[in-house]
Amino acid sequence: MSLDQKFLWLFGAMGGLLAFASITGWLVARRARSEGAIATAQNLRQRINAWWGMLIILFLSQLLGSTATVVLYGFISLFALREFITLAPTARSDHNALFSAFFILIPLQYTLIGTHWYSMFTLLIPVYAFLLLPAIAVLSGDTDAFLERSAKIQWGVMICVYCISHAPALLLLDLQGFEGQNALLLFYLVFVVQISDVLQYVFGKLFGKHKVAPRVSPSKTVEGLIGGGLSATLIGGCMFWITPFSFVESLLMSLVIVVMGFLGGLVMSAIKRSLSAKDWGTMIKGHGGMLDRMDSVCFAAPIFFHMTRYFFSV
């Protein structure tokens, strides 16, 4: 199968899956009687509709090519960092540091991916931005809560820009016998992360009894985690035909993605709670903000990127 054929199949299958979800959502809504059930059904419908939107955006960016994909993730980083900084209170004296983060670092980081400058892509934020952002902030002369303020900006930039940028960075790996097909790997990562989130939600709603971390994320259950996580791992394993991995390798990679995704959801939820918010934003109806949808990608992308690079790159 050629690359285009594979993508056609994949997006076709996603469309079918969502059509099935839409019909299920409609049936759930028709059967809902109690107030709680009606609210759940409405949230479910919003979530599924948002998925249609996201699928269409992913499809268009795939159609337009790798530059469009990199630009798309640049905007995802921008929206994610915007939500992070909105909730994490910074001061007036951070204006210039934040200006650099939003308007210089994000375009620069994604330009490095677009121009395939791998070493600078890995160093820009952990080395240069790490040192220069507090340096810019210190020029304002404000020492009030300086460490906290710097840490907030550095964390935001690491999570929302550095970590997320590892997803499109999959496009710049040179993998044996996989030349020109890296876009499939990006699809694989996003698909496994999101199907894991979805299945954990579904298993949790159907069988969930025991909460994993009631204080951090009340909606995550042991049943959801195990049922959803294992089935997502299995589905990921079966997707080996769009990757450079064998079935077993793909199974292990999916397991890593699922575990990191789960941990990402947990950590980002803890940050959200420490900032006393329930959702990161309101951008994606039914899901919350951009970061509510990307939290698992933030943690899964860098690890998946480096494992693939270490074991499979030429």
Next chain:
Amino acid sequence: MWISKCLIALIRFVIGATARWESPPDLSRQRIYFANHTSHMDTLVVIAALPPEARRDVKPIAAADYWGKNRFLSYISQNVLNAVLIERHPAPGQNALEPVFEAVRAGHSIIIFPEGTRSTRPLPGEFKSGLYRLHQSFPDVDLVPIYLENLHRSMPKGKHVPLPILCTIRIGNPLNIQAGEDKQAFLQRAREAIVRLSK
């Protein structure tokens, strides 16, 4: 007008500028919107928060010394914002608010920043007496408090580029009319209406 549509779209894209109404507004009535003031974007942000049909006959009150400073700003304030410009430091004997009274008399709703200048703090400072005088002369016009959240973070006084930080416009219910209230008590109550929206 296309420029105002573009500006509103741009503002929405960068800072979100979502409106949260305390209860669905009665837009058939003439209204005086009053808000805390922390950035140069405030006027545009309030206009962006209003439904398109309410935008047409609303006039923001803006300082002539800033919005008339150069041809670009005065073009924007006249043709895009549809603003009423007032002198912040009027000559003795001149009533700076006369153009505002005229606009209200003509039936326009207005947007006013009763502190008279931008503040560096999220909560409003002391109000000037203009709002009281307007209320005295036009007791039938609704007074609607607005809290502009996060605008002091997106573009604080002295900074010229807005940061993409999500801002919310919290629009309250009109103030109750209280007969025989003196100036200080009224201004205090109006200010507290904004403070309450910030919580």
